[in-house]
Amino acid sequence: MKQSAKIIIDGKTFELPIITGSEGERVIDISRLRKDTGLVTLDPGFANTASCQSSITFMDGERGILRYRGIPVGQLAEHSTFVETAYLLINGELPTQKQLNRFSVMLNDHSVVHEDMRAFFENFPRWAHPMGILSSMVNALRAFYPEILERTEEEEINISVTRLLSKVRTMAAMSYKIFRGHKLVYPRHDLTYAANFLNMMFDSPVRPYVIDEHLVQALNVFWILHADHEQNCSTAAVRLVGSAKVNLYAAISAGICALWGSLHGGANQAVVEMLSQIHANGGDMAPFIARAKDKNDPFRLMGFGHRVYKSYDPRARIMKKMCDRVLDRVKGHDPLLDVAKRLEEVALKDPYFIDHHLYPNVDFYSGIVLRAMGIPLNMFTVMFAIGRLPGWISQWKESIEDPNWKIHRPRQIYTGPNERDYVPIQERD
């Protein structure tokens, strides 16, 4: 039976259809609202607005559920690899062995970056943030790899997708090597996606990098946990920019810029900075908790809270377990992990955090995993970006293939001055 909602405006009743998603979630369809009533809706931050219908990722913030194409993220973290998960997100199904082999070969074939791009990397100031470099370089990819008219649209998309997945990883490692002033390490055909990344980051002519399969596995899990998260800020940016029919590189570059923000992907860097400050403060977290609760202080407990999760972020649970495993592997102890665990304990007992449903999110423990792998602080958000690529790509692909595609163009409520005359400069006070 078709369901609907009724709204009464100036005594007149309008019926709005209710759409039900495959997990039973119900949404009021307001797409005809303005046409029928002359009114629009106001929803700052889109907290109550579904911008699209999507079959990629399902989240239930109350129950702490996250599934890619129906498969729980915990199962993927346990059994899959990042490349296989990327294939699943982009193509909708897990690959057969043959499809996976072919995908891996394509990723290898596209892994090298045009040599002329090195000049761009080398001319960024040494202090430039790698996220700024990455977003610029991803946009520049279109210039180096222009569209070829003889290709069908599908071939062009497949090549751009593979190129991005492969080259962004290479470019991330390149930007680190150039920042350090070290010799570049090229991708190798005999290494898997994650092993290749670690090798490009840490191999050096004086100290060959020894690949540790446990760290490779941990990196796969890190990237799988970040691979998609439905309509988050950066994905919404990719869809919005993509809706103007720009090329994939430009849309992804916009997503990287959005992810850079400290309330989004930049939080993983901000968490480690905050934990380091607490550690430097002799481990006293009380002033930080007090500041987070103070309405007159913009400070927030980084790595806590989420727009959708009102219970424990399932990714944070997996990430927390991984901290101990990775630290064991590298035979290290990180005092920041002790600080993080104590901070979590204190916050989860505090009425402010309980009442506001604030729990650790994915970024709370992820920085500790990255530190243990030797990833420098300013590369943390780049690591998130590499992980989020399959999500951005699949969401972009779904949006451009949507038969109901529309350019994204929100409305507003104008609150400025009413019409008034231009005043010549000599007559102004």
Ligand code: CMC
């Ligand atoms: N510390 C202290 N108070 C908080 C926090 C926090 N981390 N997060 C939310 N609140 C409070 C906020 O002050 C507000 O209180 P009140 O209702 O009394 O005014 C209430 O909780 C709701 O906050 P909001 O800003 O309306 O919630 P939001 O859904 O717009 O924001 C968020 C979500 C993730 C931006 C926010 O929780 C936050 O700033 N967290 C810290 C940054 C962070 O860890 N970001 C990573 C998010 S997960 C990875 C990703 O998706 O990028």
